[in-house]
Amino acid sequence: MAKRKVGDHEAALTSPRGVKTLAEAKAWMAARGITEIECTVPDLAGVARGKIMPASKFFSSPVMNLPLSIFFQTISGEYPDYEGLVDSVVADSDLVLEPDLSTLCTVPWAQDPTAQVIHNAYHRDGRPVELAPRQVLRNVLALYAKRGWKPVVAPEIEFYLVEPNTDPDYPLKPPVGRSGRPEIGRQSYSIQAVNEFDALFEDIYDYSEAQGLEIDTLIHEDGAAQMEINLRHGDPLELADQAYLFKRTIREAALTHKIYATFMAKPIANEPGSAMHIHQSVLSAETGKNIFSDEEGGPTPEFFSFLAGHQKYLPAVMCILAPYVNSYRRLTRDSMAPINVQWGYDNR
Incomplete structure (x- = not known):
């Protein structure tokens, strides 16, 4: 049959x-x-x-x-x-x-x-x-559509795990992991440091799958108990919705393990700051090809125009990108933070 x-x-x-x-x-x-x-x-x-x-x-x-x-x-x-x-x-x-x-x-x-x-x-x-944030983004996407373009984004969301703290006068501290000890040093890209919170991350993955949120990778960032989770690339409005839901998901999953999760730019004075990096590309709506790359894989004039636009206009939107006093505690020299509008190949 x-x-x-x-x-x-x-x-x-x-x-x-x-x-x-x-x-x-x-x-x-x-x-x-x-x-x-x-x-x-x-x-x-x-x-x-x-x-x-x-x-x-x-x-x-x-x-x-x-x-x-x-x-x-x-x-x-x-x-x-x-x-x-x-x-x-x-x-x-x-x-x-x-x-x-x-x-x-x-x-x-x-x-x-x-x-x-x-x-x-x-x-x-x-x-x-x-x-309304979703409408602001829709207006931007409409401008791309008028040019026959389709933007693609992939956010990287950084956050700290900290022990419960109900008194704002006391500094935040890393939580105790499965070893029974808090993280006291910096463990960039350490698998073992991530494994300290395996039960929490299993819940994050389960919660995300239940909501249709697509996680790409999980890493330990530079700070003590600082993590980064990347979402799979896709449509900007869809990814904005996913990031909105995902931040709440992380907080709720952390609470079930008696841990706080914070996305503040600079939650701990002597630790690196957190941010949300956004990978960006633009496709031709007609051909599906990346307009930033030519047939030989080299950069196109549109690519350099895209960079020039960022360099010209990003300073004017800092009030949106960094809207809080705490945001500017992250923007300091020698802290892997974007304090200028320079650009270069593979330039962090």
């Missing part, structure tokens, strides 16, 4: 991440016994803002409202001076948030079966919210 071809609907039910329609979402959640859903939107700091609701309420009214001020709230929970801003900001008008069902996935660390979905933000008249 010939095998029956699996349809799109059935494929959606087995996929760990993403469906196309509300009907598929309902079937996907029912198949997993999910009764609760976290409806989130990333703010400018990458913090998940939103609401948690029963699945039944979500399907009866999948659109939700949040105040515009969520995109003005600082990392410390404060707000900037609204003087001079548009009336809708001063009035803190409601936004309309619609779920992007392609981001639907489970919350694997939740006690009860729970799903999560990222939302798009709109004004009441249907205009996208210009400040």
Whole structure:
């Protein structure tokens, strides 16, 4: 007997991440016994803002409202001076948030079966919210599309594992690993140092797989208990969503092992800083070829123009790339940090 071809609907039910329609979402959640859903939107700091609701309420009214001020709230929970801003900001008008069902996935660390979905933000008249990070990125991708280009990115996410610390007056310290001792020296690329936290990383891998997040490699970075996990290259919006989910995943997995994970730029005074490096390439949408490389594998004029654009405009966006006081504690000489706009082959 010939095998029956699996349809799109059935494929959606087995996929760990993403469906196309509300009907598929309902079937996907029912198949997993999910009764609760976290409806989130990333703010400018990458913090998940939103609401948690029963699945039944979500399907009866999948659109939700949040105040515009969520995109003005600082990392410390404060707000900037609204003087001079548009009336809708001063009035803190409601936004309309619609779920992007392609981001639907489970919350694997939740006690009860729970799903999560990222939302798009709109004004009441249907205009996208210009400040919403996903919309900012969409606007950039549209500029690439107009030129017939398709950007590809791969983020490298650095972070420290530290022992629990509830008093900000005390410095952070490396946690105790499976050997019963904290890491006291620097162990760049050490496999054994990573193995100290094998149980934690197994949970990170399991949680990531459950959410459809694609991990590429794991290494020990230069600092004590400083790690780096790279995600597989792909579409910038998809990878931005994955990085947003992945940082939360690492924090939650660490908490289950009574460890904190921090992505601060300079969390420990005498240790190297952390960052998120982004590998970038640009393909021709028509041919799929890398526009930075010619037929002989050499650099193209577009490649050098790309570098020149970075050198010219990156200083102007430092307020976005390094938005906190702590960010500038990392940007010092002899610290493997980008303190200039020089470029060279294989130049770290």
